[in-house]
Amino acid sequence: MTFAATVVQVFIASPSDTTSSRDAIERALSRWNASRAESDNLVILPRRYETSAVPQMGNDGQQVINKQLVDSADIVIAVFANKLGSATPRSISGTVEEIKEAYEAGKKVHVYFSEAPVPREFMDQVAELEKYKTEFQGLYGTYTDDSDLVDKVRHAIDTDMPSFGGVSHQEPISAANPIARHQHDRSTESDSKGRIRNRHRHAIVIENKSVSEATDFLVKFESDDENDVSNMFYEEPIRETLYGHDQRSYKFEMTMASANRLVASMTWKENGEEKSRRTTISLF
Template sequence: MPRKSLIYDILLSSTSEIENEQSIVKEAIEKFNSTYATALGINLNLKSWQNNSYSQSGGRPQELLNKQFVEDCDLAICILWTRFGTPTGDYLSGTEEEIESMLQAGKQVFLYFSDIPKSPSKIDVDQHNKVKEFRKKHETSIYYKTYSSYDEFKELITLDLSLFFLHLKSKDSDEHTALNSDLSIQGISSNNAHSSLEFEQKSSSSIIQEYESNYPPV
């Protein structure tokens, strides 16, 4: 039977050196959709400049990208290692401009810093210092996470996506419950009307426990 589903566009913001993590994020989102899409009525759609941009004239490159797809994204996943990116004219890098614009819009940002060792000869010191400055800048504004291996990052992103959307769905259900209760108090929920408004009520903890037991984090 037909089902309603909410689609959340997720911006993947990172530099070119984060190839392995980009693949891990893509796999995590595919797993989320196959695991939770039907049960929660939520689908995640990953967007990035590599896959969702086109050549365009008439403005700053990053400004054009922002209008093409960045501004329409509902949340972002940002991953940084040793490189910060190229200045945009307004910010020190495209990644910084994307993340700052998301934060200013009050949108959710998942921020991760890689602590995986890298040969000193392959590190651009100036770029690395900019990453460190960005990390320090957001120490008190974002609860970011760090990882020391690709397996650890896979666990982090899988768990974070699952918990975030399970809590989001639970919150929506609680608000729906409150609205339904208010309608009942006002006498709107007669036997026939009540049957059309009726839905299964579950607490946040029960939803998370149920899905974590059926689909434990990988």
């Protein structure tokens, strides 16, 4: 059955290394439509330069994107992972220019930076991104993986919707939210002969980024190519309660034969209901 609705255009802005995150955000916006569009009389229209920008001669490409997508957007969600992106004639990157254009036009702008380990191929670009982060004016968000990002974007969208006529009924914040990440600590030590040695300590850290506890929490680690990784870890994870904002650290040894990525398969209970999540973690 048809229904009258206001269309809210959401532009997803980010450099080219965030394809999976852009896809995850678009899916989250589609799920919002499925659950809330009819009751709120609002429909979210995700916009991306790959699918929404129309080729056009005239000004440079970034100005075309600004005119076609940024100017018409009601909300801009900007995501950075490992690099700032390509410079434009007016800004240090296209995404930064889009953020500035949207903010100066009075639009709602939400910016998120990844906290995941930086892959080797981006090591020469991450310094520029970190510099922009330190100079950022306002409050930005951080995320550890796409699942964490989706939760935070959904919260931002729920906060924005009442200003477009939507109903203010945010999703419950009581759901446990275990997030897994690789922690790599480096230190320099001297041996008994005064020789300098670099020491590396590795761990998978799982943090419950919620006030709600996850009972019977258990994590199992696998490699993404199905190799046995049980001997990597110093201690085997046990079933326990992961309280709100609590974390667990699972230390492991990295060798030349170690997997490039691990899969953390997490299971727990909330109010007697079984929950699960699988997260792929890069170790480099």
